[in-house]
Amino acid sequence: MSATKLDDKTLLWMYRTMLTIRRFEEQARREADAGKLRGMHSAVGQEAVPTGVCVHLRDGDYIFGTHRSHHHCIAKGLDIKLMMAELLGKATGTNKGKGGTMHIADIEKGMLGANGIVGSNIPVATGAALRAQVQGTDLVSVVFFGDGAANQGVLHESMNLAGIWKLPIIFVCENNRYAQSTPFEYAVAGESVADRAAGYDMPGIAVNGMSVLDVYEVAGEAVRRARAGDGPTLIEAMTYRYMGHFGADNPLMYRTEDEEDEFKARDCNRQLKGYLMENAIATEAELDAMDEEVLEEVAEATRFANDSPFPDPSELTTDVYVSYR
């Protein structure tokens, strides 16, 4: 794996992004454990995937998420203050408190929403790519989805649409090996999700999702293809979620500690930290200082969220429509 194209600034941006995701998720978990929100899906372990993808995106590109999307949001540059406020259902949240953890969105930042229905965002993202094409732009659309979502028919429909119209979209399957408790090997016929691309006239590439540099490379090529009008790509990033499905559940009900250890040994944040140090891009002290800064930002976001007011009761019935007589 070569990362020759990567300058220091980009590498440090990626590390900071991954740290922010990690620290944000840890804090969000604490807020959830304190009873301030329910049913939250943590992305700890999966930091590398959206980071290695979103680093290639620019203003006007859109990403689309899933029920587990805090990491997508952070990688796309959403303000963690507004995100944390959203988790707590506050009026200051990204979505005014109306969407919550499974629906965080920020159209100005190009994040068109987490989505609670498995697979449901895949055609929506295809539509954003369609719009980019119809309007003659070189913008791209990226949709993240899980290994479980790979079994929703709408993925097949969307890959087919993207294939026949050569849409500028990247389908990113975060294969974290489980859909709730169901192992990927049980639920997915065939060896991999990436293999399915062949039937739809697009490349399907499996990549080590624990290595942000690997993801960076593969995603870079996919984004270039899309911008150049060469059509879609399916990326399957092999990754792992460290926590339970929705956080509070115990994953050792359905998987071994050995397996967990194996993935944690390849932790994406630790790997990148090692790379940065080995290549003398930053010292350990500098990186630890960065971690401190990130922790302080997360603490600040948490304070902001906790201090923010809940929405006014009148908000219950606003925003149902743009207008309704």
Place this chain on the structure above:
Amino acid sequence: MSATKLDDKTLLWMYRTMLTIRRFEEQARREADAGKLRGMHSAVGQEAVPTGVCVHLRDGDYIFGTHRSHHHCIAKGLDIKLMMAELLGKATGTNKGKGGTMHIADIEKGMLGANGIVGSNIPVATGAALRAQVQGTDLVSVVFFGDGAANQGVLHESMNLAGIWKLPIIFVCENNRYAQSTPFEYAVAGESVADRAAGYDMPGIAVNGMSVLDVYEVAGEAVRRARAGDGPTLIEAMTYRYMGHFGADNPLMYRTEDEEDEFKARDCNRQLKGYLMENAIATEAELDAMDEEVLEEVAEATRFANDSPFPDPSELTTDVYVSYR
């Protein structure tokens, strides 16, 4: 293509079946043109596909159709008198006149229904295969669908289910090159539908659907696999519909006469007739006599249908439920 395993009786059964389909469809078209029914999808040209498949089936096996299913029904042994009566909406029809051309079914004969929603029967057929497996039988389930239906997500979901559970099902795509007016090449990303099987842990086989002997061979192997518990197969039979999509429309609006002629030159009925004569299985005179018999059967079915009464008005609200208080 070798047809060594084929005895004369089977060959003659196939020819008679294909003739019956052809003559039935021609007559049904006349009934439709006379204003007795609307929106009927004719299968002339596609006779070989269900014939070459259903010849391998036995009592207890189930088949599932589409909006274009008269040929499936006939190949599975349904009574053409009851079918024609159903087309005319008569009380004596297979479905008491309640279903009509797009919903003909006969559970005793193992035909679990034409279905008007494109792709919709695919998971239902998968369920019949599931039942065969749960109950420890060696029965199989066959679902027919079009090239257009190949783009419905539910095919992907069903192939995946069949793949992981190794269900005794055969997915038969009748690729007649068009979905309404939309060419297969436009709508299907990739080269073929058969290719998609690879992603689901099952063989995907393209076959010349204008040759019943070719279909016979491929389907035989698929049925053997399924009965033996070796799992599903996807067959893509390359075929052609001679008439318009729903009969009354003109196909030359979207395809060339040359293309039509090319397929008609390989007409499945004529090919089989030639084979039977060449191999001295029957003389032309014998085969023509068979045609006369079939024509008479169709005429008899038509008389039966026309002479039958419409359902009693009270039938409007019966059969909605088995029981409803």
Place this chain on the structure above:
Amino acid sequence: MVTDVGVREISYIQAFNEALTDEMRRDPTVMVMGEDVAGAGGREGFEDAWGGVMRLTKGLYPEFGPSRVRDTPISEAGFIGAGVGAAATGLRPVVELMYVGFYGVCADQITNNAAKMHYMFGGKVKIPLTIFAGTGAGTNSAAQHSETLYSLFVHFPGLKCVAPSDPYTAKGLLIASIRDDDPVIVFNNRQLMGLRPEGHVPEESYEIPIGEARIVREGSDVTLIGVGYTTHVCRQAAADLEAEGYSAEVLDLLSLSPMDEDAIVSSVQKTRKVVIVDEDYPRCSMAGDISALVAEQAFDYLDAPPRRVTPPHTSVPYSRPLEALYVPNKDDVVAAAHEVME
């Protein structure tokens, strides 16, 4: 430019097509998708082979080209979902769901995404998507191709629903729907397509405001409420009733969500009797909604209980004589009117 002198009579199909053409000319962000909306998938020499199964989109492909007029595979969840995404990011897609009974393969995109994104995202994303779908029995098409089903969509907050009843309202409501910033579903009854009723359809562009019902016939003895095709049935019934000496008011609902509650309530307050005529299944439906509204808002004015005329709680039968019994007809309406007037 108004060039007509006198009355310009066109069919529902023409009116709908004209609205779509005008909007595509006016606004480059309007695009059309659906199965065979052009036909032949743009194959050379065969362009615009179909123009939609009901020819509602005929002529668009030659004028606006393959980027803005797209034949789709039979992947309703895929392309309606794509409509949602295109709408969220700057287009105004107009998407055909051929018959409403096919909703089941794409309901998620309509009711979980199109309907909810504006709310879930705190009002920050708009979904100016128009979906149009064929509805209705009467064409010998059996249970899966003859449904009405708009009640399902009215159920969902976040969706707007309209049901034109003639060429004039088809044009005006479609234009209003395309320009609307919320997702709107336009329900086109198949039996109306071919009719060419009396009535002027202006050549120039006009909107019929979403949320307004119209009184198509004034009357004082009973209010007949129709939705789409059943407005036509109500008009026929009103003519029969007039011959018998009764004065029936006919209210054409037009918008299902939002619904013009004031117009309904005022009419019923005047006539003190109401017959609601709808072709959708009877349970949890528009007819029940209107009946409940009237009962609750005009209780003290009613001389008789509200009366619903709908099909029975039954799927649509294929056989023609049964199908004829299924769809409400003018005699059913006249009989119901007699009941409430007695």
Place this chain on the structure above:
Amino acid sequence: MVTDVGVREISYIQAFNEALTDEMRRDPTVMVMGEDVAGAGGREGFEDAWGGVMRLTKGLYPEFGPSRVRDTPISEAGFIGAGVGAAATGLRPVVELMYVGFYGVCADQITNNAAKMHYMFGGKVKIPLTIFAGTGAGTNSAAQHSETLYSLFVHFPGLKCVAPSDPYTAKGLLIASIRDDDPVIVFNNRQLMGLRPEGHVPEESYEIPIGEARIVREGSDVTLIGVGYTTHVCRQAAADLEAEGYSAEVLDLLSLSPMDEDAIVSSVQKTRKVVIVDEDYPRCSMAGDISALVAEQAFDYLDAPPRRVTPPHTSVPYSRPLEALYVPNKDDVVAAAHEVME
């Protein structure tokens, strides 16, 4: 075998699980499918890891094995469609649709196949399929995971729909649903799962007939009609009203389709006032259906217009204070009761 002396109190989850276990023991054609209904996809050493997200199917896999208890991929159209096909050919599948808001990806299988096959095929094919789905807000799960939506399914001829309101009715209705030869959908409100209300749940098997409502509290001043969770709310309101000196009758609907029209009408004829309390969206819904029924069938008995208490025409908000305003509560019901009694 009845071994209990006195009252046997178990949770809704236990009662539901007991019914399913009993039926699987009794009838080898009963099987269960759904996402994580066992968990871990049968992985060795981790069998029965979940038993369903709400633990409704816990323990089935160890007893009945991998053939009859199947974890499924996230392919609702696929496996619910498979349930239809399995039902048509001889099994009695019980299939979980985790939350009803996911209906949109599989609606076609439920409403075009399960609902219509018996009719379309002239009564010759039966679909003894049971689907169960979680419903309801109140768990901080936002717009897509908090819906009620049973009105959609009631709309369709061919489907039966039941909504238990406590452990006793959960067990009896599930058993009746599994034994029923028509497709039945059982709606389990998530807020009821954890409650362990007073009330005996017999250990032996029993059916509660589909189509029968029950009066859970007799009264003479007003009828409060609840559906599932809102029955619970009605009971609370009735207690408050009693403290104020009013006698409220509480009708627990239980079956939505068929609906016990007689029970509703008789109760309203007695009390002459009705408050209908439902958590589904207000438009084209159960509440409207019941209101219309009462208006039409008990018009002459009513002292006041029927009154509906439902959420507003709004998606379910995430923020807890907003969500608390969304779901009808006992104060809303008491206020509505005052209105109709005044």
